[in-house]
Structures are given as C-alpha cells and as structure tokens.
Amino acid sequence: MxxxxxECPEVATCSVDYAFRRIGGKxxxxxxxxxxxxxxLRYGELGRTLPDITTKMLTQTLRELEIDNLINRKxxxxxxxxxxxxxxxxxxxxxxxxxxxxxxxxxxxxxEQMKN
Amino acid sequence: MxxxxxECPEVATCSVDYAFRRIGGKxxxxxxxxxxxxxxLRYGELGRTLPDITTKMLTQTLRELEIDNLINRKxxxxxxxxxxxxxxxxxxxxxxxxxxxxxxxxxxxxxEQMKN
DNA sequence: CCGAATCCTCAGGGATACTG
DNA sequence: CAGTATCCCTGAGGATTCGG
Numbered sequence: 001m002x003x004x005x006x007e008c009p010e011v012a013t014c015s016v017d018y019a020f021r022r023i024g025g026k027x028x029x030x031x032x033x034x035x036x037x038x039x040x041l042r043y044g045e046l047g048r049t050l051p052d053i054t055t056k057m058l059t060q061t062l063r064e065l066e067i068d069n070l071i072n073r074k075x076x077x078x079x080x081x082x083x084x085x086x087x088x089x090x091x092x093x094x095x096x097x098x099x100x101x102x103x104x105x106x107x108x109x110x111x112e113q114m115k116n
Numbered sequence: 117m118x119x120x121x122x123e124c125p126e127v128a129t130c131s132v133d134y135a136f137r138r139i140g141g142k143x144x145x146x147x148x149x150x151x152x153x154x155x156x157l158r159y160g161e162l163g164r165t166l167p168d169i170t171t172k173m174l175t176q177t178l179r180e181l182e183i184d185n186l187i188n189r190k191x192x193x194x195x196x197x198x199x200x201x202x203x204x205x206x207x208x209x210x211x212x213x214x215x216x217x218x219x220x221x222x223x224x225x226x227x228e229q230m231k232n
Numbered sequence: 233c234c235g236a237a238t239c240c241t242c243a244g245g246g247a248t249a250c251t252g
Numbered sequence: 253c254a255g256t257a258t259c260c261c262t263g264a265g266g267a268t269t270c271g272g
Binding site: 163172175195199 | 253254255256257
Binding site: 042044047055059081082 | 236
C-alpha cells in the first residue's frame with residue numbers, strides 16, 4: 001500500500017475512478033440533473049436552483065463540466081449578456097444512471113422518514 | 117445565492133445530493149465495485165486492491181459505508197484476526213448504477229485513447 | 233447579467249509509528 | 253492481521269470585491 005501514490009496503474013486505468021472524478025465534487029451531480037430536467041438553463045437560473053452555491057464554484061464547476069465535454073455553453077452577445085447551458089450527448093449518456101441514483105436516494109430518504 | 121448555506125431545504129431534501137454524499141469521496145465507488153466483483157473481501161485484500169489507499173482512509177471509509185448500511189462487517193475472533201466485508205442489500209441496489217457508470221467510464225477512456 | 237480575481241478557511245486525506 | 257493514534261498538509265470550497 002501507498003508506495004508510488006501517483007501514476008499508480010490501477011488508478012490510472014480504473015474506469016470507476018475515472019468516472020467518479022468527472023462527476024464528483026459537491027455540485028456536479030445536481031447540475032447535471034437540473035440541466036436534464038430543464039433542458040436549458042441560464043447561469044442565473046442555475047444559481048437560483050442551487051441556493052447553496054457561490055458564483056465562484058458555479059463558474060468553476062461549469063467550466064470543468066464543459067472541459068470534460070459534459071455540457072454545452074452558448075453565449076449570446078447581447079446587453080445584458082445571456083449564457084445558456086445544456087447537456088452534450090456525452091452528458092446525456094450519464095442521465096440513466098443519475099436517474100437510478102436519484103431513485104435510490106429517494107427510497108433511502110423515505111426509509112429514514114419511517115424511523116422518525 | 118449563498119444566504120443561509122446550512123439547513124437549506126433544497127439541499128436537505130434533494131435525493132441527488134443525498135446519494136452523492138453517500139458514495140462520494142475518493143474511494144467509496146471503487147470499494148463498492150470491488151466488493152460486488154468479489155462478493156467478500158478481507159481488510160488486507162481491499163487494501164491491496166486499492167494500492168493508493170492508506171490504512172487510515174481504508175478504515176475510515178469502511179466505517180462510513182457500514183454506518184450508512186451499504187456494507188456488512190463480519191469479525192472472526194481468531195488469532196490472527198480476520199474481518200470480512202461484503203455488500204448489504206441496500207449496497208447491492210447501487211450496483212446497477214455503478215455498472216452503468218463504469219461502462220460510461222470505459223467508453224470515455226477508449227475515446228481518449230483514440231486521440232493519442 | 234455573467235462572471236473574474238483575491239484571499240482565506242477547513243476538512244479530507246496523507247505519513248508515520250504503534251498495538252491487541 | 254486489522255486496525256489506532258498523531259501530526260501534518262494540500263486543495264476543494266467559501267467570502268468578498270470588482271469588471272465588461
């Protein structure tokens with residue numbers, strides 16, 4: 001264990017780890033889900049949909065998702081500015097599994113309700 | 117945005133966020149996946165399967181998964197000691213979606229190979 | 233309206249040594 | 253073998269201010 005932490009071959013080629021690094025973080029799951037539900041959302045709309053996020057994290061997270069080719073960013077050069085975000089095809093491919101995960105979460109939340 | 121960060125109702129009841137908090141972190145995805153692949157793994161076997169993990173994180177992560185009722189911990193009171201980990205039913209319910217995610221990751225990794 | 237730029241905090245994680 | 257116990261550090265994320 002823990003020798004040569006970086007460049008570890010197991011980690012480098014593990015698709016589970018690969019995928020989790022791409023959708024990990026505090027907000028990526030919810031952003032992908034909301035974009036799926038609404039098809040298109042503007043920057044400000046996303047911000048209101050995630051009440052606990054700061055502009056810094058919103059921008060940063062959107063950039064990462066864009067670089068990983070999970071979302072599209074469409075800029076309207078108007079005044080006032082307008083930017084729309086939507087899922088790419090690759091991003092859409094993640095939806096079935098986020099749906100699965102959400103259903104699981106709903107079930108667990110219900111179970112926890114039962115106890116109280 | 118960012119007023120009253122904690123106890124935000126949207127976050128408290130969002131099942132997507134709920135689920136991601138339970139399977140987030142650096143190792144949980146891989147641990148669940150390996151436990152699914154092997155059915156039962158001992159502490160040391162898990163450690164060898166995740167070459168980049170430390171004993172501290174391995175123990176800590178296993179405890180969290182156990183508290184969330186995703187894995188079973190079975191202790192054999194022998195010398196030398198022996199502890200086996202396996203998925204609970206609730207944990208098994210996550211497998212279809214981790215499978216989905218893994219397939220997605222494999223496909224992305226292939227695409228990245230193509231470019232090089 | 234949609235960010236960029238700073239500065240800062242803190243918790244997730246790492247290294248190392250020790251134990252029943 | 254299967255952990256504990258410490259100490260430590262990095263980087264994800266937060267608060268605030270400024271700009272086109």
